[in-house]
Amino acid sequence: MTEVFTEKRRDVHNSSVPRVCVSCEARHHGICGVLREDELLELSRHSLQTEHQPGEELIGDAEDVDSYATVLNGVVKLTKILQDGRQQVVGLQFAPDFLGRLFASQSSLNADAASKVRLCRLPKSTIEQLVRNNPHLEARLFEQTLRELDEAREWMVTLGRKTASEKVASFLYLIASHADPTREVGGVSFDLPLSRTDIADFLGLTIETVSRQFTKLRSSNVIEVQNHRHVKVRSLEQLKGLCG
Amino acid sequence: MTEVFTEKRRDVHNSSVPRVCVSCEARHHGICGVLREDELLELSRHSLQTEHQPGEELIGDAEDVDSYATVLNGVVKLTKILQDGRQQVVGLQFAPDFLGRLFASQSSLNADAASKVRLCRLPKSTIEQLVRNNPHLEARLFEQTLRELDEAREWMVTLGRKTASEKVASFLYLIASHADPTREVGGVSFDLPLSRTDIADFLGLTIETVSRQFTKLRSSNVIEVQNHRHVKVRSLEQLKGLCG
DNA sequence: CGGAAGCTTGAATATGCTCAACACGGGTGG
């Protein structure tokens, strides 16, 4: 983890917006978008930007939590582990998602950086006080929770009822929809934010099965793959058709 | 569906509690518990108790929704279906859960009565207005949503990473924890609110596999089964140990 | 260039699925 320089002085050209927040990717679409100027200023005085390498643990299972965070960029994976080590990824969070389970003093899952991740850490007590005083903030967090619940249920169908190839197609489609891919001649392309191991843990498969399905998609010209990570999808429509 | 007699006159002995609500199982623990007396009275004037038989559809996928509901008793299953008919149960709701996705004009899933179910229907607009005016109600619904998200993620581990026998054990443990079982000498016993088909759709298995796992649990003396539906668990601790 | 980590491929195996037959229980009608 690396702390990033945080300048708290006001920007003279944006008199009321804290300097740290001026160029923030998450200011408008994340939770900060619903804060009043004075609230944002107050919050920014307690916030801290941090940078994390892939694989780094952000929140541990059964660990005391003293801060929430906004994801500024990168992908965070939420995982659960069985006693014997079997692991399941139960959620992915992208910018500008809010990270952390509101009102819980202990986390019931692990949050790890899947890719390089930059967070804006927000003290637990400050956020909880803001939530109590600003109904718009509570509403925004409620909305995100409802969206996450919808996504979790959608994914339960994938886990419970889809075949290995449908699972991998669904995963690629999901990433293509989130990782703002660059449109190219004859398709869209993007970098996978997850390793094969993470993909397997997300899909409830083994890495070998995931790998074989990638190979199958390559052979049937649905995707091209470079360096194992960079994927080009010929047609999102075709990919969607393979999702079951 | 059968409409149940709804008496709107005030109960003289409970001057401020609507007659319909006096003996309601959900009044204190469901959403009604956070309403002021005048709000409860107003809401009760628009509420309607309905009774449903097992298998009856309560809310259809992609159907316009004009009412929410509180589950008074019975079990509601939330399902999603793939084009080719494969089905996945993505949630179970027990009394006094609130039923319906807030703020969505269309449902993205099916809600069906798994057992006999009694609902208290609440008009969409009335609830949404109450939510806007009563922060306690919003908070209560937020809490339920967070709980459902936790449960969904817990279940994703079961779907993605557990074996067939661990899945069935987990299901029995889940039901035993919700269906207020009667403690007996040497164990607890309860009725399954779901058919083998529903259980299979919940666990991402086939009915044959579910059936075989029940047989295995019977042969190894973990459970006793009567009439396919009535289950007695020797030891919840032992069962928990089989959940993976 | 060498080593390590991550990924792919192959062969053998196991777990859960498919298809088919049968059992059980509850309701209906002769």
Place this chain on the structure above:
DNA sequence: CCACCCGTGTTGAGCATATTCAAGCTTCCG
């Protein structure tokens, strides 16, 4: 009252899909 039927659940045999285990290949980085 019994025969029959239908819905639901169980059991069995063979099969398919995904896993396991093992080897080899890329890619990255020193």
